[in-house]
Amino acid sequence: MKKIYVGISGIGSYVPDKVITNFDLSKMVDTSNEWIVDRTGIEERRVVEDNIAASDIATIAAKRALEDGKTNPEDIDLIIVATVTGDHAFPSTACIVQKNLGATKAAAFDINAGCSGFVYSLDIGQRFISTGAYKKVLVIGAETLSKITDWEDRNTCVLFGDGAGACLLEETEEGLGILSSELGSKGQDGEVLIQPGGGSRHPASEDTIANKLHYIKMDGREVFKFAVRVMEKATINVIEKANLKLEELDFLVPHQANIRIIAAAEKRLNLGKDKVYINLNKYGNMSSASIPVALDEAIKAKKINKGDNVLLVAFGAGLTWASMIIKWNREEGK
Ligand code: UT7
DSSP states (O other), X not given: OOOOXXXXXXXXXXXXXXXXXXXXXXXXXXXXXXXXXXXXXXOEEEOOOTTOOHXXXXXXXXXXXXXHTTOOGGGOOEEEEEOSSOSSSSSOHHHHHHHHHTOTTOEEEEEOBTBTHHHHHHHHHHHHHHTTSXXXXXXXXXXXXXXXXXXXXXXXXXXXXXXXXXXXXXXXOTTOEEEEEEEEEOGGGGGGEEXXXXXXXXXXXHXXXXXXXXXXXXXXXXXXXXXXXXXXXXXXXXXXXXXOOXXXXXXXXXXXXXXHHHHHHHXXXXXXXXXXXXXXXXXXXXXXXXXXXXXXXXXXXXXXXXTOXXXXXXXXXXXXXXXXXXXXXXXXXX
């Protein structure tokens, strides 16, 4: 059977208008702009209004990706939404997006792989196309982390933001598109980043609310150590799988959690700042939306062009990691 190469044919993103700055946070908890910028690189983040849910912002990003990819919703075969802040436990957010778009023929499901969810979903999506099962797969990362953030916990509330990004996957020219990928998990350390309440372990109750179990709990130092280790390992593995050399990497779009984690990867991989896209100063950590929003911005800023070897690498709740190399298949016009 002829090998089917799969690439990104459309991309779009959306962040809400409402901004919360470090100065705003310093009035809410015992923190300062200096501490947040110095320890994380984050200056401000976006949050949705109370009446907005993940599917609403996912739909906006999806429409932009479809417009960019000149595709009608009725032609989509599959919608995958990566999220840890979906509208409901069920139905899936992907099914709500399917309804909003009018993507009548599409199958739809959500993926929960924490902040690695978008890269996990790209990998899943490409496999449906490379086996010949589907032609057009819409992959979305959408998060409303502000809804599960404890705004009284300075350890976590300074880190997160809301946003959504989407990519359309389709067959592309031979030798281009997704060259290699790696997905991984380390479930034994899962409790270091968790939303403990609201599921079947601790169903929502007066107690879970009183104990704030419906909010994000995190051991930041442990996640940090894990992140630095896996960013390097996952990158090296995926470069080897693609039969490339480190020097052949043209651009890195990393998960946007902490500038110090990105700087450590940049240094170990000897990449140089101009080859790495960073927007966490503006948006904080948007979990599975971080990479597609950053990729969309990098393309619009003309940082990526046809033939470039682009690396995506993420880590997150699970714990999970995911990396992917895409030989960029579109002419973006530098
Ligand atoms: O997508 C995956 C999601 N998570 C992550 O990627 C998080 C990874 N981890 C991190 O980014 C970092 O560990 C943090 C930014 C969360 C924390 O930075 P750190 O340099 O590891 O700080 P720390 O946790 O070691 O805390 C140092 C001090 C502590 O005070 P003491 O115990 O030394 O007196 C904290 O209480 O900083 C204190 N602290 C703060 N101070 C001012 C923690 N948060 C704040 C804050 N403002 N917002």
